[in-house]
Amino acid sequence: MKKIILLLILIFSLLISTSSVIAAETTDNSQTTAIEQSKYQDISGCWFENSVEKYGYPDIFANSNQMFYPNNKITKMEFVRMLHQALNININYFAATNISDYFNDVDNGDIGASELYDLVTSGIVDKENSFGPDEQLDRDEMVHYIINALDYVTNGEYAMILIMPVPFADDAQINTYYKNDIVKAVVLKIINGRGNNMLYPNQGATRAEAVTVVDRLVTLLDDFNTDVAVETTATETNNGLQMTLAITNNSDTTITIDHSSGQKYDFDLLDAQGETLYCWSADKAFMMMMTTTQIAPGEKIEFTEVLDNQTYQPIKAKVNSVKVYIIGTSQDFTINSNGYTAIFTVN
Numbered sequence: 001m002k003k004i005i006l007l008l009i010l011i012f013s014l015l016i017s018t019s020s021v022i023a024a025e026t027t028d029n030s031q032t033t034a035i036e037q038s039k040y041q042d043i044s045g046c047w048f049e050n051s052v053e054k055y056g057y058p059d060i061f062a063n064s065n066q067m068f069y070p071n072n073k074i075t076k077m078e079f080v081r082m083l084h085q086a087l088n089i090n091i092n093y094f095a096a097t098n099i100s101d102y103f104n105d106v107d108n109g110d111i112g113a114s115e116l117y118d119l120v121t122s123g124i125v126d127k128e129n130s131f132g133p134d135e136q137l138d139r140d141e142m143v144h145y146i147i148n149a150l151d152y153v154t155n156g157e158y159a160m161i162l163i164m165p166v167p168f169a170d171d172a173q174i175n176t177y178y179k180n181d182i183v184k185a186v187v188l189k190i191i192n193g194r195g196n197n198m199l200y201p202n203q204g205a206t207r208a209e210a211v212t213v214v215d216r217l218v219t220l221l222d223d224f225n226t227d228v229a230v231e232t233t234a235t236e237t238n239n240g241l242q243m244t245l246a247i248t249n250n251s252d253t254t255i256t257i258d259h260s261s262g263q264k265y266d267f268d269l270l271d272a273q274g275e276t277l278y279c280w281s282a283d284k285a286f287m288m289m290m291t292t293t294q295i296a297p298g299e300k301i302e303f304t305e306v307l308d309n310q311t312y313q314p315i316k317a318k319v320n321s322v323k324v325y326i327i328g329t330s331q332d333f334t335i336n337s338n339g340y341t342a343i344f345t346v347n
Contacts, residue, residue: 136204262287
């Protein structure tokens with residue numbers, strides 16, 4: 001049975017801090033390994049010390065004088081690299097990637113280009129004309145990335161009691177596109193306000209603030225439901241492209257998926273622009289009757305289809321990603337209607 005996590009909201013004044021957007025030190029119960037490094041010289045005893053020790057990655061932030069500079073504004077590329085590493089995102093591609101498919105101000109050889117490509121592909125970072133890798137990351141946009149990351153890792157399979165908190169005093173300055181993300185982040189206790197109920201959404205997030213929100217995100221992810229695991233893979237073989245959807249029931253009760261027809265799943269091949277190159281179900285006919293899939297406790301079921309070389313080879317060079325869909329609904333877990341991105345392997 002899916003565990004529904006109800007996140008109760010405290011009195012909003014308890015969410016307001018007098019020090020920073022993310023003022024309180026986060027207790028770590030995650031599996032993230034602490035950074036193996038000589039300790040930064042400017043974090044001892046600070047509220048962000050534990051978060052820096054876990055996510056102040058030396059390959060991103062270290063310097064010759066062993067200073068973290070917690071009050072420096074974090075750049076957009078620094079945050080992308082940190083978030084990518086903290087979430088251990090691993091997407092393999094059949095064809096060579098080109099970051100210019102997404103942005104006109106980042107080159108493939110730039111530090112962080114591959115990590116940025118992964119985060120755009122996964123929907124964590126929005127595709128725009130330019131990215132501004134060396135620009136400061138504003139607080140409201142940082143929260144947007146964090147909530148996108150939460151949705152990506154959980155496939156949207158989390159629930160909360162969404163009671164609107166008291167608006168920040170500078171609520172009008174928040175980018176309208178990010179307002180729902182800000183509300184979620186407050187409810188989930190990923191962010192707090194500054195003194196006088198201020199968010200300062202247009203100010204750049206500091207390094208200390210950035211490592212702390214990432215710490216809180218990872219801790220939150222550890223607490224969320226893992227009763228049902230959905231895994232997808234796409235593997236090149238001698239026969240073509242093998243696509244697999246695997247669903248594992250880690251709970252102690254049987255889960256049921258209801259299908260409106262005989263179709264239980266689907267596979268789409270997409271290009272770099274997200275356009276469909278191939279849809280497995282396009283030339284299929286399915287029984288027009290209700291069907292169900294039941295998965296017993298501890299059981300794993302797999303659905304596998306092979307796209308033959310005759311169809312696959314002409315489009316292979318254009319394939320950027322594979323989306324896998326569970327066609328149906330369930331009362332036992334949340335099915336991501338936007339599909340699941342497959343991990344690629346090449347034999």
